[in-house]
Amino acid sequence: MVDTTAAGGETLLFLTDEQLRKGIEAMFFAYRGFTADPDRILEKHGYGRAHHRAIHFINRQPGLTVTTLLDVLGVTKQSLNRVLRTLIEDGLVESRIGQKDKRERRLHLTEVGATLERELSEAQRGRMRAAYRAAGPQAVAGFRQVLEAMMDREQLRLYQNMKDGA
Amino acid sequence: MVDTTAAGGETLLFLTDEQLRKGIEAMFFAYRGFTADPDRILEKHGYGRAHHRAIHFINRQPGLTVTTLLDVLGVTKQSLNRVLRTLIEDGLVESRIGQKDKRERRLHLTEVGATLERELSEAQRGRMRAAYRAAGPQAVAGFRQVLEAMMDREQLRLYQNMKDGA
DNA sequence: TTGGAAAGTCAACAAGACTGACGTAAAATC
DNA sequence: GATTTTACGTCAGTCTTGTTGACTTTCCAA
Numbered sequence A, B: 001m002v003d004t005t006a007a008g009g010e011t012l013l014f015l016t017d018e019q020l021r022k023g024i025e026a027m028f029f030a031y032r033g034f035t036a037d038p039d040r041i042l043e044k045h046g047y048g049r050a051h052h053r054a055i056h057f058i059n060r061q062p063g064l065t066v067t068t069l070l071d072v073l074g075v076t077k078q079s080l081n082r083v084l085r086t087l088i089e090d091g092l093v094e095s096r097i098g099q100k101d102k103r104e105r106r107l108h109l110t111e112v113g114a115t116l117e118r119e120l121s122e123a124q125r126g127r128m129r130a131a132y133r134a135a136g137p138q139a140v141a142g143f144r145q146v147l148e149a150m151m152d153r154e155q156l157r158l159y160q161n162m163k164d165g166a
Numbered sequence C: 001t002t003g004g005a006a007a008g009t010c011a012a013c014a015a016g017a018c019t020g021a022c023g024t025a026a027a028a029t030c
Numbered sequence D: 001g002a003t004t005t006t007a008c009g010t011c012a013g014t015c016t017t018g019t020t021g022a023c024t025t026t027c028c029a030a
Helices: A017-045 A049-060 A066-073 A077-089 A111-135 A137-150 A153-161 B017-045 B049-060 B066-073 B077-089 B111-135 B137-150 B153-161
Strands: A004-007 A010-013 A093-097 A105-109 B004-007 B010-013 B093-097 B105-109
Touching: A017 A049, A017 A111, A017 B017, A017 B049, A017 B111, A017 B137, A017 B153, A049 A066, A049 A077, A049 A093, A049 A105, A049 A111, A049 B017, A066 A077, A066 A105, A077 A093, A105 A111, A111 A137, A111 B017, A111 B137, A137 B017, A137 B111, A137 B137, A153 B017, B017 B049, B017 B111, B049 B066, B049 B077, B049 B093, B049 B105, B049 B111, B066 B077, B066 B105, B077 B093, B105 B111, B111 B137
Parallel strands: none
Antiparallel strands: A004 A010, A093 A105, B004 B010, B093 B105
16 A cells, blocks of 8 residues: 655655545545534534634633633634633633733633533544544554644644643 | 453454544644645635635546536535636636536636646645655554544545545 | 733624525436 | 426625734733
């Protein structure tokens, strides 16, 4: 499937354009599957993907500040604020003024928010689990390796700062 | 990293929620890296991701019909039409009336379109190649296996219908 | 005490998705 | 031959999610 050869003690890969294009298409189609289940749930509740992303990371790092979340999501504060405002208004997210630094807003999920988070996460983890099981442990390791190698420096840093599931 | 055990001759995976969440985040951050380089190029030319996707698949299947492209991209014809119209107006895509069935429009890249396609593709393939090289051949195989297992039936069918890079 | 960072607001705008309705031409079917 | 279906295009309106720019309030720290 993929030719390898030894050269100076290292393993070299001969990658055809076709192989690389196929990888690109795999990312495209798989990302659609990846978001399909949460999208259906979100629609029922009148939310979009942006809400999901905010909910996901607030759940992962309870008490994170708006600025931190901004960095993680890679959007402008105006864009995030619109999403955050609706989540706060709807009682899914709580914004607490920082203890030490009172300019900061510490973000937490409420019980209602945590319930939606679980619903979304269970759907997405279900698909991920099925894919992992179908592909096997070696494939899972490879999957993560390639994805990590595909990230920008900054994205990799943010990714590694998350609670580790390795 | 990932625990395995033998049970009835099969390999079972014990996947913690943490591992699955980490996989979800890997997809999120990696997809950002995946689109970063083309996005920069597209911006210079005044196009968006939707244009890139159309250009990519027209290049992959020269002469494909609008309906086929619609299925592949998974958007409405109104949405695709807006993108396609600008690409045709700008002389990047040519729309030829079908020989056999004159209702069909067969889509092709012009020389100008093919040039932009190369520019976009080279950037994206460059990152993919670097990631593949960094991760190694076994990881590449695993990467593709997991992504394929993550697709919906229909997406997998479309994916497999593409020229094969395996 | 003053500069700058953090947070938030308002306004305007654009890309890219959606629905629904309508029209035309060509092919397929009855 | 008439009718229906398919393929495509378009008009109109809406929504989400992103953008920039300008401006305010709060408050920490030099």
